[in-house]
Amino acid sequence: MKSKVHLLVTILTCLFPIICLSFGKGYNYGATPLFLCAIFLLKETRIALSVPQVKLISLVFGGYFLVFVLAMLVHGESASYIDQTSRIIMALPVLLLLICYPPKLKWLMISFMIGSIIAGCIALYQTQVQLMPRAFERWGPVGTTWWHKGYMPIQSGNIAMTLGIISLCFVLYFHKTKQTTWVIVGSLGALFGMLASFLSGSRGGWVLLPVALIYLVVSNTKFSLKTLTGTAVFLILLIGCAASNDVVREHLRLNEAINNISQYSNGDKNTSIGVRFELWKSATITIKQYPILGLSKAQRVAEREQQVAAGIIELYSGAETYHAHNEYIEALSMRGLFGLVGLIAMLVTPILIFMKNKDASHPKLSAVNQAGIAASIMFIGFGLTQVFLGHNSGMIFYSFIMVTLLALSIRLKQNHSQLTGQL
Template sequence: MSLPRFLNREIIISLLVASFPVLCLAYGKGYNLAPILLLLTSFFFIPQYKKISLTPDVKLVITIFCLYFSFYALSVFSHHDKISYLDQPSRIVLVLPIFLMLLRYPPNIKWLLSAILVGSLIAGLSAIYQVYGLHLDRAYSGFRTLYLNGYMPIQSGNMAMTLGVMSLAVSTYWLKEKHYWATILSLLSAILGILGSFLSGSRGGWVFLPLALIYLVYSNRSYLKTKGQIALIAFLLVVGAITIQTPQVKERIDDAFNNVTHYEQGHDITSLGIRFELWKSAIYTFKKHPIFGAGYHERQQLRERWGKEGLVNKTISHYTLHSHNQYLEDLSLRGIVGLTSLILLLTIPFGIFNRNNRITSNKSNAINQCGAVSIILMSGYLLSQAMFRHNSGTMFFATLTVILLACSITLKREEKS
């Protein structure tokens, strides 16, 4: 007996996939619900996985995701660290059933692209409400209320930036399709999403924004032509100039310069000063354990030792914080082996998106450009934040990446057939 149309599995899966970008910043812990529902749904389709064509790209994605977790687990066991440290990296492999399900039952691409726009709109409007309605100093500050609990200015601000820049990629899709009202809506979504990041004051989220924008312009150079590229760049410059004058943004930029000045004068206890000291500690730890790292327990002992020896600030040496840089975090905890697995986790998906972007299909271009800019931006976020030491960062990266990878690989297969 066939199911009613509203219970059609493709529709259910498409709705769940589309709900992810929509819910991410709709409330404090919105990034959790869709991945959990997608994972539970994927268990019902395990018998169907044998029908999936395991192309080289599919095998590569599964391998690198498993490799990252395996190296992490090996490090935890070999250094006799707590098993609980495996909680966050386990999300990296738990999204693989979702990946396989989406390869077997691809979601509706237009629904996903539209959901990215809605998610970016929500991110921006939520940030505006929190700053100007609730009078918070920074958007996504996370008051202990049902709505705000779970927001983090850094993590949430970075999510908003990703949704905003992906909306720019979606705008090129609608422009190519000659749907000009949809193009305008996409640009509005992009502005609001990026504004949400600026209102969060998360400076680390702004570092690779120029690179992501350059990638989009370059990827669409044959369509935009010279006038189109100039118009897009001019539009972005105007929006950027207006945004930088926002009090919250200007204040955060001024704070950064003041922090650097104070640090040079020997004042370490500032937002950037603490980061610099944690980075120094991570580098010293890596030099002592370059191949496999020190693990969590010894890393903390060494951090305190560096404080006693005057290599880092003594007060900061007692902090049990992560290194506020995912690359240095992995380097100090798991050495070159850990850093290599992290870099592969970023570069392999980017390579697939970038290669598949050559397919002459507007949908394929939009999906692959969304995937590519999300990886570029995440690479920047990791410079000043250990995103994968937080549930929000890991869930956002892992879920978004496998959704876009599954769509990219499916569109490539369809193009060939």
């Protein structure tokens, strides 16, 4: 019976990255059966709560959710205010499930690669065949279909980038263990995931990519100043070459970004980047006035309308309801200092656990921890220009990817410690 459950858990876990971007609502359909399985087996798997690192991550994730509950009560928000954030609580039973029934690691590695390749193929089809201006738009040439519904260029592009960077981590594992076939498949996965992000025009998804790549280089080579310098020079040249290419500039909307900044400096605020700058300016004012608990959604709209009327900021009609387009500013302005502390704790704690569990002598453990840290770096970067976790897709993807990698890291570390202790 246990072997059958183990196989089922492995299949459900592997399905998540595969179907995540296969269609617009893929992240929902991938997470739901895994959650239901975790709830069904909760009576058995709750024993995993005795593990110190599981207690820590449960406390941090639970604390992040409670900050939203506090803000809802203080600001008089409706229950829908905590709906998206509740996904992080839903992921905790999955964490327990995956520690008690860890999925087959090689299967999971391959599933990330397949999911990344699928994302790239979809992005190519949408932009080169359907001639959509950006991959992962909500609508196609014939309007919104079941396939397009649920996509968002920024969110989906960032998810694709994460799948790509995780695939790259697993490529390094297969290279070390001399599994050439999977090195090739994984390399395609890394390339297609990044290509999908590129075709989505999600510029924010590339902000901390150099940091993640430098981390992987340093982690997989003997550290030296020469190695670090060489990597930095390579990335600078790569970015410089890409930025000078017209096709790349078009898809990454670099020309648009440059023009937006120039227009903003000349007084035109109603551009993509100009609106972001004005939203950041508005949020900064709010943070100074309400630093501890922030404002409710309705109060923020009213504040922005007053700021527009006073000429402090410029926003076109309807933009007053937008989020701040920055995860950290959004947390501060809407939930105050409690919100920012909860957010940072949620993003940083997994990194600390992955670093604590790292062991260069254990290739599988090393691969999982590197994937977790690299993915965390990307999530931190997404928040600089987008409220990635403010969308259902972002919260589900972050929660389930993190608990999957954390569960594997914790379980592999336990097994390795027991083995070395016996030796």
